[in-house]
Ligand SMILES: Nc1ncnc2c1ncn2[C@@H]1O[C@H](COP(=O)(O)OP(=O)(O)O)[C@@H](O)[C@H]1O
């Protein structure tokens with residue numbers, strides 16, 4: 571089973587407007603709302619690709635009810651613990667660029683975190699555990715490390731998409747897959763990554779920390795997959811960007827879905843790239859048909875060092 575953990579789920583409220591002026595009244599042209607949070611996005615795309623998963627985490631209040639009901643209707647399995655507060659609303663303002671206002675989220679009590687650790691303690695070596703997104707400020711800031719330690723004792727494969735301060739302490743547990751974007755990879759090493767060459771250089775460095783698969787995404791510039799001593803490049807097809815919210819999560823889900831169907835890694839990477847791009851070209855997450863229709867436009871090239 572694939573389990574996704576979203577410690578701080580959200581309702582993502584996407585507002586399209588011509589421009590956003592700070593300190594002024596801004597009115598939107600359209601509004602859409604979806605359940606969000608990186609783990610939840612991964613579970614939603616997995617479901618669309620006929621791959622079973624269970625979404626874990628903490629929900630509360632009317633927004634928590636919305637998230638659970640929406641996922642239930644989509645057929646995504648969930649085992650969320652109920653918390654006292656209200657799950658957050660993250661506002662995404664879409665103009666010719668994207669502005670994200672991500673909220674802090676409810677307080678998570680110690681007994682809730684212990685419940686989640688006990689669930690991880692029941693997992694086995696045939697399970698995959700995806701941790702993605704932020705850790706609420708009320709939780710211990712080494713919670714990713716705590717989850718990784720228990721999971722690794724059980725032989726569970728770890729997939730992590732998180733910023734440096736959460737990622738660094740879990741590298742010792744040899745994650746199965748990491749998916750930073752090129753900015754996050756740059757932040758990890760305190761550099762700016764602008765080119766594919768730089769991304770290859772720093773990607774190899776991160777892989778050598780004991781990571782099995784590393785995907786470095788670069789939005790419209792494509793993505794790199796690193797595995798052992800091989801590096802692959804996937805282009806990003808051209809099209810109209812609608813919202814890139816969830817593109818990275820879709821990429822993780824496309825890749826994991828194909829891996830769980832035992833496809834070769836080049837093919838798994840193609841599914842990841844197709845899912846990422848299909849979401850970037852959609853309002854909300856992509857559906858299965860959008861993903862499949864992009865597969866042919868993605869070329870996977872192995873980069874061979876001269
Ligand atoms: N504007 C875009 N055009 C085409 N594909 C895109 C675009 N933005 C994202 N993607 C696809 O989604 C993947 C993940 O997007 P990215 O923005 O790099 O990740 P994240 O959401 O984690 O920041 C990219 O590698 C690419 O395959």
Ligand SMILES: O=P(O)(O)OC[C@H]1O[C@](O)(COP(=O)(O)O)[C@@H](O)[C@@H]1O
Pocket residue numbers: 578580582605606607608609611660672702703704705814815816817818819820
């Ligand atoms: O937990 P964080 O870092 O605040 O991020 C949560 C946000 O990230 C998202 O999961 C989108 O992530 P990506 O665009 O990186 O794929 C949104 O659904 C959600 O609002």
